[in-house]
Structure formats: structure tokens, C-alpha cells
Ligand SMILES: [Zn+2]
């Protein structure tokens with residue numbers, strides 16, 4: 001068996017290929033994370049055709065671009081799989097992108113929309129079979145909804161690929177039980193290590209974040225929230241904070257975000273009221289009645305860094321009392337601090353609120369060192385631990401696992417018991 005991992009020592013842009021003598025599958029086909037130097041050597045049709053050649057299926061852990069970003073380049077003959085709600089989110093996102101005024105992009109977005117619409121879906125805990133490879137998805141909590149880890153079984157070996165996950169979300173409760181009762185001991189653990197580079201970062205639970213948001217919303221009648229438009233748990237934290245305020249304040253956004261929230265209410269919202277967003281209103285500057293109600297009772301508005309929201313803010317902020325208006329930025333700080341990861345659009349959005357209270361209130365979508373250690377201990381890998389999705393400078397040993405597990409950490413090419421691990425192949429044609 002061969003396990004080939006592209007770009008293991010960076011966050012994002014991941015691809016893992018698992019091959020037996022007869023069958024190959026790929027887990028994730030991600031683009032490099034957006035940065036000022038956003039070139040991705042894999043981002044062209046011929047390289048992706050070469051990398052995916054002979055592969056029976058591609059399975060995505062979740063819909064973040066650093067895991068799915070190259071899906072539109074995959075030849076139509078290779079089936080691609082994703083979670084059921086994740087598929088709907090990807091389709092809605094590309095439907096939105098197809099409407100952008102930049103005509104030069106529209107053909108590419110239309111192609112991506114068609115490719116996403118043709119994706120197959122898998123269900124949690126239902127095993128898929130490709131040749132002699134069995135692969136079972138297990139639900140995890142992450143800043144993308146409908147995210148999964150995969151248990152791969154082939155040639156008598158068990159491999160767990162965690163994807164991106166965390167232990168401090170509302171949806172993290174099942175993590176330990178899943179590992180104990182469904183996964184058990186594995187031979188190889190392929191595990192994310194995003195948080196290793198940020199040991200000092202404060203990691204609140206979503207519940208704690210919700211409590212802090214409630215406190216702030218209680219003293220600010222008008223709240224504008226900038227968070228990921230598809231992160232169900234974060235959106236729920238702010239929705240739940242909003243719902244605790246009396247008298248009731250409206251939840252306002254645009255048609256795209258409303259569609260996503262309504263989708264969450266129809267799916268996860270049926271399992272738990274935490275994810276039922278209730279009635280969400282679409283902002284329209286010509287709807288005088290809605291505007292009067294918003295100003296009288298207060299409101300919470302989910303915003304994004306797009307021209308439409310800049311226009312909404314230009315229109316709304318001058319008529320709202322500055323001291324009662326709050327802006328919450330709820331994403332990774334790296335997008336607004338200086339450096340290669342800075343997003344100028346995010347900064348522009350925040351600049352609207354120069355006269356208002358600005359609060360940075362966030363918690364990571366990734367597992368802390370403590371949770372990574374727990375996963376290592378629960379799966380007790382017999383042969384190897386392969387850390388991926390991490391900064392190059394980080395040392396996975398720092399999570400504090402036992403010396404015998406530390407010895408199993410692999411950061412360069414290695415062979416054991418019939419498994420060849422190929423990390424960061426120098427040529428993408430190497431198989
Ligand atoms: Zn990621």
C-alpha cells in the first residue's frame with residue numbers, strides 16, 4: 001500500500017492518495033490558502049489530471065477551499081464524494097458566484113457549479129467500497145458544517161484520516177465515543193496539527209463565545225457580525241445570543257446568507273433547536289417597515305465583505321446611534337493583521353465602524369494540543385502518526401504523547417509492514 005501526501009507541512013492545499021495494488025482513492029484536493037502570494041502549482045487541468053489518474057474516487061472531508069478548492073479541475077470520469085449538506089452549500093456558493101458581474105470568471109464558475117451539482121454524497125457511518133478499499137465517514141465538528149474524518153480499511157490495515165476537526169464545538173460531543181466504539185486502534189493515523197503553531201491562542205468553547213456575545217448585545221442594540229457564512233456553529237452562537245435579548249430583535253442578512261441559514265434550519269435544525277435559525281429577514285433598503293422595526297427593536301445582522309454589504313452599511317450606519325452600534329469580527333485574526341494572509345476587503349469592512357465599538361470574538365475551528373493528544377491515545381496507532389495541515393516549523397511531539405507514540409511520528413518518506421509513506425513528493429508524477 002502507498003500513502004502519498006501532497007504538501008503535508010503546510011496548512012491547507014492538502015491531498016492524500018491511498019493506493020493498494022489494484023485501487024486508488026484520494027482524500028481532499030485542496031487549494032493553497034488565500035494569501036498575497038496565492039499561486040498554486042497544482043491549480044491547472046493537466047496537473048490535476050495527472051495526479052488523479054487511475055483513481056477510483058475522490059472524497060472530501062469538508063467544503064473549505066483548502067480541502068476542496070481544485071475539485072472543478074478533476075476529469076468528469078472520476079466520481080467525487082462529499083457530505084449531503086456540504087454538497088448543497090458548495091452548490092449554493094457557486095450559484096452565487098455565477099451571478100457576479102465579472103464576466104470573465106462566469107464560465108469557470110458555471111463549470112464549477114455543474115461539477116459540484118454532479119458530486120455524489122456519502123452518509124455518516126455508511127461504508128463505501130472502491131475495489132479492495134473500504135472507507136467510512138464519521139461526523140466531526142469543524143468551522144465547516146457536515147465535516148468528516150475517514151476510516152480507510154485495506155489490505156488488512158486501518159488508517160484514520162482526521163481532516164480538520166476540533167473538540168470545543170457544540171457538535172464535538174460525539175468525538176470520543178466515535179473513536180472509542182467505531183474506530184478503535186488504527187495502524188496509521190493521519191492527523192491535522194493546525195493549532196500547534198498557535199499554542200498561546202485562547203480557545204473558548206462555542207458556548208462561552210455565545211455568552212460573551214450575549215453580554216455585548218445586551219448593551220448594544222444594533223450588532224453587525226462578520227463571521228464565516230457557512231460555519232453553522234458560529235452562526236448559531238450569535239443567533240442564540242440574539243434570541244436571549246428581550247424584546248425580540250430581528251435576525252437580518254442578505255438572500256445568500258438567508259438561504260444558507262434556512263438550509264441549516266431544515267437539516268441540523270431538525271435535530272437540535274440550537275441550529276434552528278427561525279425567521280430570518282432579508283435586508284432591503286427600500287423596505288421602510290422592516291427598517292423602522294429594526295431601528296425600534298434593535299437587530300443582529302450577518303455581514304460579509306462584499307459591495308452589497310458596503311452599500312447596506314453606508315445606508316444604515318448614519319441613522320444608528322454610534323454608541324449603541326457594535327461590530328463583531330469573528331474569524332481568524334491573521335486575515336486582518338499585517339502579513340501575507342491579510343485580507344484587504346475584511347479591513348475595509350471593519351473601517352465602516354471607526355466610530356463604533358469593534359470586538360474581536362473568535363474561537364478556532366481546529367483541535368487543541370489536548371484534543372490531538374486524546375485522539376492519538378484513543379486510536380493508539382500501531383505503526384505511524386503522520387501530522388498534516390500544520391506549519392512546517394511545528395513539532396507534533398509537543399502535544400505531549402508518550403515516548404512510544406512519539407517514536408511513530410513520521411515527517412519524511414518511510415516504509416513499514418508493506419506500507420510506503422511518501423510525503424511532499426518532489427515531483428507530482430511520483431506514484
Ligand atoms: Zn483546512
Ligand SMILES: [Zn+2]
Pocket residue numbers: 062064067142143144164
Ligand atoms: Zn477546514
